[in-house]
Amino acid sequence: MITQNETAVKNSQWFTACKVEDVVENGGVCVKYGNKQIALFYFTRRNEWYATQNECPHKKQMALSRGMIGTKNEEPKVACPFHKKTFSLVTGQCLSGDECSLKTYPVKVENGFVYIDVSQ
Amino acid sequence: MRIVVVGNGMVGYKFCEKLVGKNLPDLQITVFGEEQYPAYDRVHLSEFFSGKKADDLSLASRSWYQEKGIELHLGDPVQYIKPSVKLLHTFKGYIKHYDILILATGSSAFVPKIEGIEKDGVFLYRTIEDLHLIQSYAPKANKGTVIGGGLLGLEAAKALLDLGISNTHVIEFAPRLMPRQLDEVGSEMLMTTLAQLGLTIHTNTNTSRITGDDCITGLEFADGSSIETDILVVSAGIRPRGELAIDCGLETGMNGGIVVNSRMQTSDTSIYAIGECALYNEMIYGLVAPGYDMAEVVVSEICRMFDASAATKLFTGFDMSTKLKLVGTDVASFGDPFANGKNISNIVLKDTVKGVYKRINVSADGKYLLGGVLVGDASQYNMLLQTCRNKILLPPHPEDLVLPAREAQKEEGAGVQALPGDALICSCEGVSKDIICQSVTEHGCETVDAIKKCTKAGTGCGGCLPMVKDLMVYTMKQQGKYIRNVLCEHFNYSRQELFDLIKLHELKTYDAVLDQLGKGDGCEVCKPSVSSLLASLWNEMVLKKGNDTAQDSNDRFLANIQRGGTYSVVPRIPGGEITPEKLIVIGQVAQKYGLYTKITGGQRIDLFGAHVSDLPLIWSELTAAGFESGHAYGKALRTVKSCVGSTWCRFGLQDSVSFAIRVEERYRGVRAPHKIKSAVSGCIRECAEAQSKDFGIIATEKGWNLYVCGNGGSKPQHALLLATDLDDETCLRYIDRFLMFYIRTADPLTRTATWLNKMEGGIDYLRNVVVNDSLGMAAQWEQEMQALVDAYQCEWKTAIETPEIRKRFAHFINAPQEKDPTVQFETLRAQKKAANWK
Ligand SMILES: Cc1cc2nc3c(=O)[nH]c(=O)nc-3n(C[C@H](O)[C@H](O)[C@H](O)COP(=O)(O)OP(=O)(O)OC[C@H]3O[C@@H](n4cnc5c(N)ncnc54)[C@H](O)[C@@H]3O)c2cc1C
Ligand code: SF4
Ligand code: SF4
Ligand code: FES
Numbered sequence: 029m030i031t032q033n034e035t036a037v038k039n040s041q042w043f044t045a046c047k048v049e050d051v052v053e054n055g056g057v058c059v060k061y062g063n064k065q066i067a068l069f070y071f072t073r074r075n076e077w078y079a080t081q082n083e084c085p086h087k088k089q090m091a092l093s094r095g096m097i098g099t100k101n102e103e104p105k106v107a108c109p110f111h112k113k114t115f116s117l118v119t120g121q122c123l124s125g126d127e128c129s130l131k132t133y134p135v136k137v138e139n140g141f142v143y144i145d146v147s148q
Numbered sequence: 149m150r151i152v153v154v155g156n157g158m159v160g161y162k163f164c165e166k167l168v169g170k171n172l173p174d175l176q177i178t179v180f181g182e183e184q185y186p187a188y189d190r191v192h193l194s195e196f197f198s199g200k201k202a203d204d205l206s207l208a209s210r211s212w213y214q215e216k217g218i219e220l221h222l223g224d225p226v227q228y229i230k231p232s233v234k235l236l237h238t239f240k241g242y243i244k245h246y247d248i249l250i251l252a253t254g255s256s257a258f259v260p261k262i263e264g265i266e267k268d269g270v271f272l273y274r275t276i277e278d279l280h281l282i283q284s285y286a287p288k289a290n291k292g293t294v295i296g297g298g299l300l301g302l303e304a305a306k307a308l309l310d311l312g313i314s315n316t317h318v319i320e321f322a323p324r325l326m327p328r329q330l331d332e333v334g335s336e337m338l339m340t341t342l343a344q345l346g347l348t349i350h351t352n353t354n355t356s357r358i359t360g361d362d363c364i365t366g367l368e369f370a371d372g373s374s375i376e377t378d379i380l381v382v383s384a385g386i387r388p389r390g391e392l393a394i395d396c397g398l399e400t401g402m403n404g405g406i407v408v409n410s411r412m413q414t415s416d417t418s419i420y421a422i423g424e425c426a427l428y429n430e431m432i433y434g435l436v437a438p439g440y441d442m443a444e445v446v447v448s449e450i451c452r453m454f455d456a457s458a459a460t461k462l463f464t465g466f467d468m469s470t471k472l473k474l475v476g477t478d479v480a481s482f483g484d485p486f487a488n489g490k491n492i493s494n495i496v497l498k499d500t501v502k503g504v505y506k507r508i509n510v511s512a513d514g515k516y517l518l519g520g521v522l523v524g525d526a527s528q529y530n531m532l533l534q535t536c537r538n539k540i541l542l543p544p545h546p547e548d549l550v551l552p553a554r555e556a557q558k559e560e561g562a563g564v565q566a567l568p569g570d571a572l573i574c575s576c577e578g579v580s581k582d583i584i585c586q587s588v589t590e591h592g593c594e595t596v597d598a599i600k601k602c603t604k605a606g607t608g609c610g611g612c613l614p615m616v617k618d619l620m621v622y623t624m625k626q627q628g629k630y631i632r633n634v635l636c637e638h639f640n641y642s643r644q645e646l647f648d649l650i651k652l653h654e655l656k657t658y659d660a661v662l663d664q665l666g667k668g669d670g671c672e673v674c675k676p677s678v679s680s681l682l683a684s685l686w687n688e689m690v691l692k693k694g695n696d697t698a699q700d701s702n703d704r705f706l707a708n709i710q711r712g713g714t715y716s717v718v719p720r721i722p723g724g725e726i727t728p729e730k731l732i733v734i735g736q737v738a739q740k741y742g743l744y745t746k747i748t749g750g751q752r753i754d755l756f757g758a759h760v761s762d763l764p765l766i767w768s769e770l771t772a773a774g775f776e777s778g779h780a781y782g783k784a785l786r787t788v789k790s791c792v793g794s795t796w797c798r799f800g801l802q803d804s805v806s807f808a809i810r811v812e813e814r815y816r817g818v819r820a821p822h823k824i825k826s827a828v829s830g831c832i833r834e835c836a837e838a839q840s841k842d843f844g845i846i847a848t849e850k851g852w853n854l855y856v857c858g859n860g861g862s863k864p865q866h867a868l869l870l871a872t873d874l875d876d877e878t879c880l881r882y883i884d885r886f887l888m889f890y891i892r893t894a895d896p897l898t899r900t901a902t903w904l905n906k907m908e909g910g911i912d913y914l915r916n917v918v919v920n921d922s923l924g925m926a927a928q929w930e931q932e933m934q935a936l937v938d939a940y941q942c943e944w945k946t947a948i949e950t951p952e953i954r955k956r957f958a959h960f961i962n963a964p965q966e967k968d969p970t971v972q973f974e975t976l977r978a979q980k981k982a983a984n985w986k
Contacts, residue, residue: 046961054659055704057698057961058968065970068961071518073669075660083970090713090970094701098671101637105674109701114672
């Protein structure tokens with residue numbers, strides 16, 4: 029089991045997003061949770077999972093799940109396909125010098141299923 | 149010390165900027181400006197019409213003045229000065245004492261006394277306010293006129309054209325245009341070019357009356373002739389604004405210029421005058437660079453009042469060389485453009501076909517450049533100006549300086565090393581070569597932007613930026629730093645090095661390349677670059693597992709992402725030829741999936757607004773009807789446009805459509821550092837615009853002429869002739885070699901035009917490589933290209949037939965049938981369009 033955020037153990041509310049094999053390797057998919065859209069990333073090279081809001085704060089495009097992921101000085105990030113602004117997958121902060129940031133969600137994997145904590 | 153500045157124009161502002169930079173103690177600076185706006189960039193005033201706002205032109209915001217402790221009063225002209233008691237009165241009733249007074253009142257447009265000049269529809273061209281007035285009047289006008297064929301008049305005329313007044317006349321009193329900058333031949337050449345732009349030019353013409361009731365309707369001339377016009381811009385010269393000086397008894401010269409000495413002092417030692425209102429040595433300097441120089445002189449004077457040992461700087465006149473910005477053709481003059489006589493030789497190049505005229509004046513001993521005129525092509529302006537200003541010894545054949553053929557052989561950046569260290573590179577900001585080189589060696593600036601920030605060079609008119617870049621490259625080269633274009637933090641190789649390494653190690657996936665040649669986990673820069681290299685080398689399906697997420701987002705979904713997150717679909721239509729049956733299929737598909745349709749610039753049809761989950765369905769129908777992917781999403785061959793050629797056109801020499809189809813089908817799907825476009829025209833009339841393409845083919849009596857490295861886009865460039873009268877097979881072989889050479893050696897995201905511009909030796913070198921096989925690579929490249937051609941597959945066909953890949957075309961992973969509910973469309977002309985950015 030891999031968890032991103034050990035502190036969120038309390039009050040967490042795990043939502044079953046999909047199966048592990050549904051998610052592309054080293055890329056992202058979009059998960060529907062009620063009216064929300066969550067971008068879920070499987071950084072296979074690092075064996076890490078991340079989840080953020082799917083909407084890019086720059087021009088409000090539902091697109092981050094289709095962005096390329098990578099690292100900047102070891103910090104995992106995603107680049108929006110529209111104007112290539114990049115955001116940290118860990119903190120959600122914009123790494124291209126803008127003020128905006130992303131909401132991030134804890135992720136865990138159990139028995140081949142991927143869960144996203146939607147409690148906050 | 150109380151310093152008061154009258155006038156918040158370009159020079160008045162520059163004075164404030166330079167003065168606060170000195171951090172002198174206890175300065176109280178007050179500025180009075182007549183205009184409503186804080187100082188703005190008058191030099192680029194005309195850009196107001198291309199959409200710039202007053203704010204964009206602003207040199208500094210109001211808060212800048214606040215931060216620097218400068219008291220700024222706008223819209224409050226100074227009304228009179230009392231030098232005996234050192235105070236002044238303003239329009240709004242301020243009374244201000246000064247210790248030092250700076251007059252930076254600039255100049256105003258000269259308004260000749262012509263009967264009727266007060267009518268509506270007659271404007272000046274000097275301030276943002278003037279431009280507002282012109283802009284709101286222009287929609288009523290069909291015919292426009294400018295009085296004055298000088299620098300500013302021509303700029304105003306171009307502005308009228310840009311405002312949509314296509315019938316515009318220029319009236320010049322003198323026998324030629326730009327009489328202060330151009331000789332007769334130069335002026336004639338310029339007139340021809342301007343006539344082609346749509347301007348009608350009348351020289352030797354004296355306006356005697358402006359006709360019309362309240363609004364202008366026409367002009368009458370001294371010779372009895374007349375023209376009709378709905379709008380008139382008067383740009384007949386400038387008059388220094390010396391009215392304050394005259395009223396308070398300062399010495400002024402002809403036309404009201406305020407007389408100053410080389411310290412910019414007026415006849416009252418506490419009052420200085422700078423900029424366009426100052427008359428030095430019986431001359432008004434109507435450009436910004438000398439004005440900035442004057443500001444610097446006064447700042448050094450003030451510094452010396454605090455510290456007598458500070459350096460003295462004197463104004464000693466200024467070179468009035470100019471390059472005109474935007475008449476749609478280049479015009480420049482430098483040094484003494486008219487130098488003539490028995491101790492001087494003139495070298496003249498005149499090409500009436502291209503509309504180019506160049507004249508340089510050389511001293512009799514052939515050693516020094518005295519000045520010259522450039523019309524139609526001023527690309528050598530900076531270099532010539534520097535050679536002239538710095539008295540650099542001329543080469544043995546000074547004609548080389550203006551001859552285009554030899555110029556092509558010059559190396560990039562050649563010449564900058566010959567300049568002396570104190571050569572003034574940026575005259576707006578007074579930055580020398582040494583200062584620029586030092587910013588590289590001592591302050592570690594390694595981009596033009598960093599140099600701009602550090603030295604301010606190039607922040608004025610921007611004309612010196614190419615030279616700043618050359619200096620940067622040259623200095624870095626000298627330090628042995630020269631610029632290895634490594635891809636990003638994950639790969640310490642240039643694109644070309646990676647190409648060779650991937651080939652050598654036969655690597656086939658992004659991860660394999662990263663593991664063997666790179667470090668870390670990749671990013672949005674190296675992923676698409678490496679993916680493009682893999683595709684160029686092996687031409688495997690780009691969405692093969694492992695490579696799919698290393699593709700740029702457009703490649704990953706084999707479609708172009710558009711506003712709102714939907715995609716556009718572009719089926720290939722080779723050569724732009726399509727049967728009615730296929731047209732109907734496109735129409736039906738568009739209807740069924742609710743797509744917006746538009747003809748593209750490349751002779752095919754773009755279908756916009758497809759949901760990601762509809763893409764495989766759309767393509768199933770298109771491939772069933774025989775369509776293939778158009779690769780509009782890839783850095784790959786886009787289209788080969790064609791004209792109808794000899795099959796229908798009465799001028800056609802060859803069957804351009806058939807050849808275009810053959811070319812397009814050969815190179816479809818070949819991935820490259822950037823997109824590639826092509827076209828084939830059936831004769832020299834060039835209806836397919838082949839000379840604006842990466843490679844273009846034009847039919848001749850005997851075969852085909854091949855042009856390469858043209859470009860549309862933001863920096864258009866004509867393609868250059870590579871080879872003539874080729875048969876079909878040779879033409880294709882040359883294109884094979886050309887493309888493989890490009891694919892192998894270009895930096896990422898570099899179009900062929902830029903690639904060629906950076907190539908030492910230019911087109912001659914390229915021709916040697918491609919036509920004469922000087923590198924001995926031709927056979928290998930032809931083979932490699934053939935391998936790519938043989939490996940071609942339609943990516944969309946493979947995608948819809950492979951369940952693993954097809955599955956990826958869903959918006960929600962946990963609700964694959966649902967579409968993105970946030971996608972919104974609006975209606976426009978009976979079709980849909982993406983909703984605007986939020
Ligand atoms: C359309 C256009 C294009 C140009 N292109 C170029 C170019 O390509 N290259 C180049 O070098 N130069 C060019 N120039 C010239 C350049 O703009 C001037 O040389 C420069 O603006 C001079 O600066 P200045 O501060 O002396 O005068 P200005 O910029 O005219 O500023 C003077 C200011 O003082 C104010 N003022 C006057 N009297 C008073 C008073 N009594 N109280 C308070 N305020 C007062 C005026 O309203 C004005 O705002 C161009 C000019 C124009 C109009
Ligand atoms: S380029 Fe020549 S052949 Fe082609 S359409 Fe134009 S005139 Fe006809
Ligand atoms: S010119 Fe600009 S707006 Fe038009 S299609 Fe190209 S990128 Fe888009
Ligand atoms: S919308 Fe994401 S970067 Fe512009």
